Amino acid sequence: MTTSTTEALPFRLFEVELVRRTVLSPNFVRFTFSGADLDRFADNGYDQRIKLLFPITGSSVASLVESQADWYTAWRELPDDERPPMRTYTIRAVRPASREIDVDIVLHGLTGVATAWGSTAPLGSTLVICGPNADFDGPHGGIDFHLPPTAARVLVAGDETALPAIANIIEKLPADARGCVLVEVPDAGDAAALPAHPGLEVIVVGRDHGAHGEALQPLVHEHAGRLLAEHEAEASVAAAAAAAAAAADSVSVDELDALDVDHDLLWEVPEADQGATAAVPLYAWLAGEAGTIKALRRHLVAERGIDRKAVAFMGYWRHGRVEQN
Ligand SMILES: Cc1cc2nc3c(=O)[nH]c(=O)nc-3n(C[C@H](O)[C@H](O)[C@H](O)COP(=O)(O)OP(=O)(O)OC[C@H]3O[C@@H](n4cnc5c(N)ncnc54)[C@H](O)[C@@H]3O)c2cc1C
Incomplete structure (x- = not known):
C-alpha cells in the first residue's frame, strides 16, 4: 500500500515478515x-x-495499518488487551531494491516484549514497523x-542499545x-558489530558482569579530557575565548541533579546551528541506560x-522500567 506523494506523511506503517536471523555476537x-x-522505507542513516x-493475542495490527495517517490515535484508543506493545529501535540497514531492512536487537532475556x-519468533513471523516514508519530501525527524x-x-x-546507532553514525x-567512540557492551565479543573510521578512535569494553556504566564512565571522563586538551592546544586565543563564552551558558549542577530519570524522560537534543561560526571544541552524543547517561551528561x-548546546543525550531505556509510549 503506497501513499501518494501529495498526502505522504514523514512516517508510516510497514507490514513486514521476518525472513532472516543472523547472530552477530554473543x-x-x-x-x-x-x-x-x-x-518506500527512507534510508537516512545516523540514529x-x-x-x-x-503482535500479541487479540491485538489488531491490521486495523492500525488501515488507519495509516491516524494510526497512533487509533493505537492509543485500543483497549489495553488489544493494543500491540510498541518498542523503539534503530534502523540498521535499508535495501529498497530487495525490499528488506535490518534491525539489530540486543537480547536481554525474556523479561521484555521485544526481547522475548x-x-x-520463528521465521515467517509478521509485525508492523513505523518508519520514515520515502514518499515524504522533507526531513523525517527521529534523528538526534x-x-x-x-x-x-x-x-x-x-x-549496547546504542550500538546500532553508533555503527550508523560511524x-x-x-x-x-x-574524535572517539566509546561503547560499553555486555561481552567484549559484542564489539564485532562496529565499523572502523580513519579519524576516530573506537574503544569497546565488555561489562563482563560488572555494574552497568561502571566501565563506560571512566572511559568518557578520560577521553573527553584528552579531546578537550588536544583542542585547547591547537585553538587560537580567539577560539578559546568563544568557547569560554559558550560554556557560560551551561546548566548548573543543581539543575542536572534535579532530573529524576525514574519519572522524567532523559532526552535533550540540540539542533546544529548551520550558520554558526564559533568553534565548538567538542560535540558529544550520548545514549543508553538513563542513569548512566545522566551521570555522563553531568560530567x-x-x-x-562543555556547552550544553553541544551535548545530545538520550535515555534509551531505564533499569526496571518497561518502555512507555
Ligand atoms: C531511540 C532508541 C533507539 C533504540 N535502538 C535500539 C536498537 O537498535 N537495538 C536495541 O537492542 N535496543 C534499542 N533501544 C533500546 C530498546 O528500545 C529498549 O531496550 C527496550 O526497552 C526493549 O524492550 P523490551 O520489550 O525488550 O523491554 P521492556 O518491556 O521495555 O522492559 C522490560 C525490562 O527489561 C529491562 N530492559 C530493557 N532494555 C534492556 C536492556 N537492553 N538490557 C537489560 N535490561 C533491559 C527494563 O529495564 C525492564 O525492567 C533503543 C531505544 C531508543 C529510545
Missing part, C-alpha cells in the same frame, strides 16, 4: 525483515529511530545526531571527522564546562 541478533512496501509493534519476541559544522572533535558514547561521518556539562 548478545546481538540481526533481524532481517521483508515487506512489499519496503522500497534514525523506528517503532516496532509486536526476538528470542522466540546533529554535528555542528564548526565542531573540532566528536565524542560518541553509549551502551559509517556516515565524513572521513575528516576526528561533560557541569564538570568539564
